[in-house]
Amino acid sequence: MYFNKNNRFPHGIMFHHFHDSRVHLKSQGSIDKDDFYKMINFIGRKNILNADEFYEKFKNNKLKNNEVCLTFDDAIKCQIDIALPVLEELKIKSFFFVYTSVFEGNPDNLEVFRFFRTKYFSSINEFYDTFYKVLDEDLKYFFDKNRNKIKETKIKLPFYTIEDIKFRFIRDIFLNKSKYEKIMFQMIKEKRLNHKDFYEKIFFQKGDLQILNDLGHLIGLHAHNHPTLIEKLSYDEQKKEYEQNLSLISTILNKPKNEIKYMSHPCGSYNAYTLQILKELGIELGFKQIMTIEKEKNMKKVNNSLLEIAREDHANIYKMMK
Numbered sequence: 170m171y172f173n174k175n176n177r178f179p180h181g182i183m184f185h186h187f188h189d190s191r192v193h194l195k196s197q198g199s200i201d202k203d204d205f206y207k208m209i210n211f212i213g214r215k216n217i218l219n220a221d222e223f224y225e226k227f228k229n230n231k232l233k234n235n236e237v238c239l240t241f242d243d244a245i246k247c248q249i250d251i252a253l254p255v256l257e258e259l260k261i262k263s264f265f266f267v268y269t270s271v272f273e274g275n276p277d278n279l280e281v282f283r284f285f286r287t288k289y290f291s292s293i294n295e296f297y298d299t300f301y302k303v304l305d306e307d308l309k310y311f312f313d314k315n316r317n318k319i320k321e322t323k324i325k326l327p328f329y330t331i332e333d334i335k336f337r338f339i340r341d342i343f344l345n346k347s348k349y350e351k352i353m354f355q356m357i358k359e360k361r362l363n364h365k366d367f368y369e370k371i372f373f374q375k376g377d378l379q380i381l382n383d384l385g386h387l388i389g390l391h392a393h394n395h396p397t398l399i400e401k402l403s404y405d406e407q408k409k410e411y412e413q414n415l416s417l418i419s420t421i422l423n424k425p426k427n428e429i430k431y432m433s434h435p436c437g438s439y440n441a442y443t444l445q446i447l448k449e450l451g452i453e454l455g456f457k458q459i460m461t462i463e464k465e466k467n468m469k470k471v472n473n474s475l476l477e478i479a480r481e482d483h484a485n486i487y488k489m490m491k
């Protein structure tokens with residue numbers, strides 16, 4: 170059962186990737202249509218509110234302990250192709266939080282690389298092998314130096330293989346973002362592919378946003394460029410992120426800015442500036458995500474304000490179901 174023991178639990182359920190057997194291949198953390206049905210059953214259809222009803226109830230402090238809403242982040246196309254038909258069939262209206270650089274041909278490369286890795290390599294290890302060949306560096310010293318850290322990470326994040334962890338260490342510590350991206354783009358080029366051709370398979374088009382809106386789902390903010398740590402940006406930089414985001418969504422949907430009142434924090438990152446900016450922009454409901462550890466330690470802070478509503482990752486619900 171999703172609802173148990175105590176009454177403190179996240180009121181939002183957070184979804185990202187879905188897979189099918191045709192267009193959207195299985196990737197780390199993705200679920201298929203059947204998993205999605207099962208998850209909805211596990212949560213209990215009657216406990217899932219439509220987004221607009223959730224918004225009214227939360228705002229007026231009328232939400233019951235067992236009531237949740239479904240949320241979808243990042244404007245990724247598999248949500249339209251796989252999750253939306255299920256939502257429509259079961260008549261569940263949800264929140265979709267989108268970053269808008271996607272609509273200007275400048276999306277988050279993480280998604281682009283994820284697509285490339287899944288579609289053009291027979292296994293993740295084949296991808297790693299090719300990556301190290303292109304990188305062409307002697308990594309022995311680096312791995313030796315970080316041997317203990319790698320072991321500790323494996324204990325903390327047991328669902329990653331040692332190879333996964335080593336790759337993340339190379340990507341995030343040995344290289345920096347721009348060096349890493351350079352190698353990835355070189356790999357794409359070596360396969361004679363153009364990453365821009367991936368975009369319409371991976372991301373929402375403007376029309377998708379309009380369809381969702383017409384169907385009664387609620388579209389909300391998720392910053393313009395999807396920074397992974399927005400809390401590290403200055404007040405002005407953060408303000409620009411959310412202003413641009415709001416203004417583009419409002420233009421695409423042909424909807425006044427003051428009718429867009431919801432958001433989720435990219436990667437769960439925010440600080441006091443962010444909350445102030447969101448208030449100034451008239452945002453009334455904001456979702457974050459929580460780590461299981463934080464939840465256990467600090468149950469009282471799971472939902473700490475209207476702009477910090479906690480969400481459970483679908484992967485954790487999936488685990489509870491087993």
Ligand SMILES: [Zn+2]
Nearest residue numbers: 242243435436
């Ligand atoms: Zn995101």
